[in-house]
Amino acid sequence: MKKVEIQNCVLYLADCFEVIDEIKDIGSVVTDPPYGMSYQSNHRKEKALKIKNDESANFANKIIEWSIENADHSLYLFGRWDNLYNYHKPKSLITWVKNNWSMGDLHHEHARQTEVLFFYPLKNHKFPSSRPSDVVYCNRTKNEDHPTEKPVNLMMKILSWTEGKIFDPFMGSGSTGVAAARMGREFVGVEFEEKYFDLACERIDAATRQPNLFETFA
Helix, strand or coil, rough: EEEEEEEEEEECCCHHHHHHCCCCCCCCEEEECCCCCCCCCCCCCCCCCCCCCCCCCCCHHHHHHHHHHHHHCCEEEEHHHHHEEEECCCEEEEEEEECCCCCCCCCCCCCCCCEEEEECCCCCCCCCCEEEEEEEEECCCCCCCCCCCCHHHHHHHCCCCCCCCECCCCCCCCCHHHHHHHHCCCCEEEECCCHHHHHHHHHHHHHHHHCCCCCCCC
């Protein structure tokens, strides 16, 4: 295990379930867990690492259960539409509309231009401002830093719906942490792969030097 502190961000190189007992006083959990699609991108010249523990939704459900018990405000968790069958039932299902079409089954499936986010209000939840829509528009990244990289602008939008210290147990290359740093929010992140952990540290460190505290979201 390795622990790095960057201003109000605490980052762990570890299996999240090995350090989760150390994680305290969390307001909101915002994360993109392994959710059973066994994803590995083959489209880049440099083949991305296979996502660890992506054979089932077990890790996602463990985090849902932990969040309900331990976090205070809200849980936002990415997944596929068919995770409705194996995730705990959410309060809302938010649709992220992207600027690309997925491959999938080219002959018997509509081309997906969306990804979904499962929302769970926790024990002290209230929306920080007006009630948000369940549709959000944001261009995808080119996945240059991580095979399932999320846009920082998207994560800033999601964080604007939350309160308290942010926890991302599957941090990847750190987009949620970058968003938190830009917004002046406390953040705790955990990543298992050293390659992505080091990149997350670099990106979050850079973000703390150039915060964007005054941006507002409708």
